Amino acid sequence: MDHCLLWALLLTSQVRVSQCQNGFQPPVPQRVRVEPDFVSQVLSIAWDKDLTYPVLFYDIEVLRTELGEIVYNYTIEVRADSAGRFHHWNWTSPIPLECTSHTVRVRSRQQQHTSDWSEQIVPGMDIPVNTGAKMYPQDRVVAVGSNTTFCCIVQERKEFKSFKYKTSILNSTRLSRRSYAGTVTNQPPSIPSGTNVVCLDDSNYYTGTVVFVGYPPGDRDLVCETRDLVSVECQWRIGQDTYLRGVQRQTHYTLNGKQCKLHNNLVKSSKKDKLQCQLSVTLDQGEINWTLGARNPLGTIQLTDKADINHRVRPHAPLEVYTANVYSRNASVHWRWGPNGYRTLPLECQAHVNSSENTYTFDYSGPGVSEALLKDLQPDEEYTVRIRCRTQQNTWKWGDWSLDYNFQTIKERPDALNIWVWMDSNQTGYVKWKPLSKSESHGQIVAYEVTYWNPEEDGRRTLSLPQTQHRAPLCPGDIGDCVITVTARNSAGTSPAASITIPRFSAGEVHTLYKVSGRNGGFDLFWPPYANTSCGYVVEWCPTGKQDCDVDWRKVPAGNASARIESGSFVAGVRYTFSIYACSSGAPELLERRQGYVVELAPAQHVSELKAQQYGSDVLLSWDEVPLDGRRGFICGYTVYTPNGSHLVPIENITDPNTRSYMVRHLSPGFYKFTVKAHTSGGQDGGVTVSLKLDPSTDWLVIEILVALGAMTGFLFLITIFCYTKRQWVKKTFYPEIPEPKLPEEWPTTPGTFGSRTLAVEPCPHNTVHIVENPERESDKFSPEVELEEEEGDGAGAGESPPDTDSSDPVVLRYYNQVVDDGSQGPRSADSSSSSSSDSSSTSLASTRTDVTYTGIQSAASSSGAPVQPEASDMGGYRPQMTPELASAEPQADSAGPADFPLLGDFGGYQPQITWRADSRPASTAPWAAPHPSAPPSSSSPTPPLRRAQIAYPPPPGFTTCCRANPDPPPSRRHHAVSFFGGDTGLFQLISVFNP
Amino acid sequence: MAGEQQSSRPGSGRSRTGKAVSLARLLHRDCTRLLELYKEKESLPSEHSLEMDRIVSLCVSSPNLSTDERVWLLHSALRQCLGLLEYVIGREEELEGEGEGEYESVRNSVRDRLGHLLHTTRVLLKNEEETNVPAPDPDCNKVKEVEVDEGDGTFGVKLWIYRVLQELIHWTHSASETLHTLHSEREREQEVGDSESEGAEI
Secondary structure, X not given: OHHHHHHHHHHHHHHHHHHHHOOOOOOOOEEEEEEEEOOOOEEEEEEEOOOOOOOOEEEEEEEEOOOOEEEEEEEEEOXXXXXXXXXXXXXXXXXXXXXXXXXXXXXXXXXXXXXXXXXXXXXXXOOOOOOOOEEEOOOEEEEOOOOEEEEEEOOOOOOEEEEEEOOEEEOOEEOOOOEEEEEEOOOOOOOXXXXXXXXXXXXXXXXXEEEEEEOOOOOEEEEEEEOOOOEEEEEEEOOOOOOOOOOOOOOEEEEOOEEEOEOOOEEEOOOOOEEEEEEEOOHHHOEEEEEEEEEEOOEEEEEEEEEEHHHOEOOOOOEEEEEEEEOOOOEEEEEEOOOHHHHHOEEEEEEEEEOOOOEEEEEEEEEOOOEEEEOOOOOOOEEEEEEEEEEOOOOOOXXXXXXXXXXXXXXXXXXXXXXXXXXXXXXXEEEEEOOOOHHHHOOOEEEEEEEEEEOOOOEEEEEEEEOOOOEEEOOOOOOOOOEXXXXXXXXXXXXXXXXXXXXXXXXOOOOXXXXXXXXXXXXXXXXXXXOOOOOOEEEEEEEOOOOOOOOEEEEEOOOOOEEEEEOOOOOOOOEEEEEEEEOOOOOOEEEEEEEEEOOOOOOOOOOEEEEEEEEOXXXXXXXXXXXXXXXXOOOOEEEEEEEEOOEEEEEEEEOOOOOOEEEEOOOOOEEEEEEEEEEEOOEEOOOEEEEEEEOOOHHHHHHHHHHHHHHHHHHHHHHHHHHHHOHHHHHHHHOOOOOOOOOOOOOOOOXXXXXXXXXXXXXXXXXXXXXXXXXXXXXXXXXXXXXEEOOOOOOOOOOOOOOOOOOOOOOXXXXXXXXXXXXXXXXXXOOOOOOOOOHHHHHHHHOOOEEEEEEEOOOOHHHOOOOOOOOHHHOOOOOOXXXXXXXHHOOHHHOOOHHHHHHHHHOOOOOOOOOOOOOOOEOOOOOOOXXXXXXXXXXXXXXXXXXXXXXXXXXXXXXXXXOOOOOOOOOOOEEOOOOOOOOOEOOEEEEEOEEO | OHHHHHHOOOOOHHHHHHHHHHHHHHHHHHHHHHHHHHHHHHOOOOOOEOOOOOOOOOOEOOOOOXXXXXXXXXXXXXXHHHHHHHHXXXXXXXXXXXXXXXXXXHHHHHHHHHHHHHHHHHHHHHHOOOOOOOOEOOOOOOOOOOOXXXXXXXXXXXXXXXXXXXXXXXXXXHHHHHHHHHHHHHHHHHHHHHHHHHHHHO
């Protein structure tokens, strides 16, 4: 086996040796040389040509030496007939070449056969001899938006920690044992001192580098000219900021190949974005190109301006401007030129004169102009003058303005005053004049002189007024034909006289008053021309209705019958009165008057004295007009509103401004509110509201009462007729005959022993009333016949002992009040239980044969929850009163059944009545009295009210008594029941019911 | 401070030392602010550590120096600091042109006030004729000349400026303390002198 391997290796070596010997292996490249350019990161690779063995292909590889990482691998083809004795190849590294060592190797290739590598190493700065920390590239200048790869070589025995580009962390890639790389993309412009890129190690010690990111030069708009006729000045705009500062990176300029340097011939113009370079030249070069070169590390540009500099003369500013002679209306100005060449240069100059009120420009021309005459100036006025010039031929640009020079013209006498007169009565008023403006006064006014002259009296009187006063009183005494003359005086003299003849007072004269509308802050007035005017018209205005107004006026030349009146004193919403006078040699003559608002506003006040008066179903609203001060416009009308919830609903829009009332018609009784608002073209006022309660009409009330009385009368009449015709039925229905009850003969009058008596439930002796039908009267409205039977004789009683009140047994008097239904009676009326006043009759009608048995007095409580009986006074008949105390003592079996309730509660016949008073005195101390069996008879009323007699003293405790019907009632009366009840507490109550 | 000025006659030695103390303290605050502005302008990492060797170092042979001698040394250090600062200004203008920001304003103010403090301390030293100039240590190197490692490029210059600004903070702080000590001593001397003269009059 081992022998076989040896043979195989030997055979392989023999084959390779034979290949070389047969020329299959190309020759190794000789004298490979690598030149690094660290700034441009380029490796220049060169090797000698093999002249004996032409090779057309070479393999080139670049490796990062320490890690053996191939970063470039390329096969190049060379021309066999290329000139030179060596081959050359450039490779640009993506990282600075200082970052790590690079191995460059080259081999020749002949088809698939290659030679051995020939290599060179370019050492980086991370080799062990350099122990310090470094970053690369250093101080690189790159364009905005470009990408840059930085590398950091950490110090020996330190560990890399991070990259920081300004304040952000960069991703890093390891290049070698100590070298790391990081790339920044799309870099923004850096600050003037450059952008810092920092590398930190594990001990937070850092090293770094600076990159300058900016733009190439962006200068533009080159313009060249001369100013001093011996040099050329070229000016241009800087354009975009390059963001590159400092001596090494800022933009450097050349003009026609000569350097422009700051603090020498390169200056910043007054406009910050411009630069200017100056070169000494001769002007006889004709038209040539002026070329500006701008260069920085990122690029170079050239700007060209082709010009004959002789045609581009922009003069400097004139020097030492002064005035040689100054008068009231003109002045002469002189100046000096700096460059000597200007003295013969044809110039065109401007003098700019400025005063507080006006600005003038004067033009002058000539060779080397150096003086000017300023005309049409105002006396006593401060002026500022400045001069500039340009060439008269081949006009180029205006030169610079000279410095301002101030001077003041001398004074003159004032102009004539503009006077007017204002009268508010025949004796009061004033003459007024407008203050002279500065252009009219020609100097400070020191006083005014007013002269009064009456031609008839030929007397004069002069009044001197201070400069601050601009009005004077009218002529003293009779002002008729009085002439007032006013003059102003300053230090230079007295103004021409201004006179006016005082007119007759015309306030009371009737003149047609027209309205005039304001427009654009003023009034346009037109009036018919007046033939007799000699000096035009005067339009005078004043706020309407204002006492002692500060009148204003305007004089209109003759021939003009219109004027637009504008004044800064016009106030919106204020009415002005305009008076138009014709000016003549005598007193002014009033032509017409007008009133108007410069701007109408909504009224500030509402109508006054708003009242509402009722006229039947109508309401008359009346009001007074809005006060003049509050109108703020011409009243166009009024609007009447009535509120509907929170809104006002207009019910009438009155367009006649003279209307002062409005009738609101056909209102039904109720509460009303009305709001009245006045309106102008500027809007409505806030409105005023009046309220009114509309009462029904008195006539209607009387009519309604009369109708109601008539209807009542008719109704009563019909009732009367009906009752008369049906009187028999009514009598039987409402007043049936009631049988008299038969009472036992013995009436207990003596009470028994109190202490031994207990409350025992024993029926009282009672009578039985048999109601016997009368068949004969059945067909007619039946009338039950009642028979009273003696209880004592009735063996069918319950076997109880007779009601012997003298017995020593506990006396229990029970009063049975039951209607015994033997079952033979017919069905009861359906409404018998609910009938009230007519229960007695209805009950009688309900049975054909009724036996009435008074079996005892049932307490209200024993009625097993029956409702409390209405008081007897409300009943139509007689019925018993119940006592709550008996409820517990009365056996339930004895209580009235459901069928009995109508009878007990509603029956209007014979029923004993009694009530307890819970607030009665204690029985032990209160005396009591026995019932009186014979109550006074009732009156003969057909439906006598139930009368109640109260016994003030309660019975002894436990005492109970029963009052039975009087056995012998008088025939004329029917004494139905008298009952007594005793109890532990309470009042005895005697109730008598009388029926006819 | 106001009390110091009130207790000192205008133009007196105590008044001058008091003003020097105030100026040194003001300058120290300005230098601190200047370094903050520089770090802010250059976005330098705050967690860094730099060489802490003094650029300005003074070596004297005597370990125990009087206050006046220390003021003299201080004056020497401040003079070097002013030289460094002016060099910094020149390099920065060369690097980035003439700036008009707050940093440049404070920097120029520090330069002017540092010159004023130098003048003040020089006046203080002139008034003390008896002040002995301390003998320099023969074994100690001379004060370092202005040295910038140009091999580190612009970033190296920036780090060097950073260190110069730190030196300014150090020496202005030292100046405020030394001058305060001097001020206190002279106040005490003045009080003793005043009490002795009063005793002599009595």
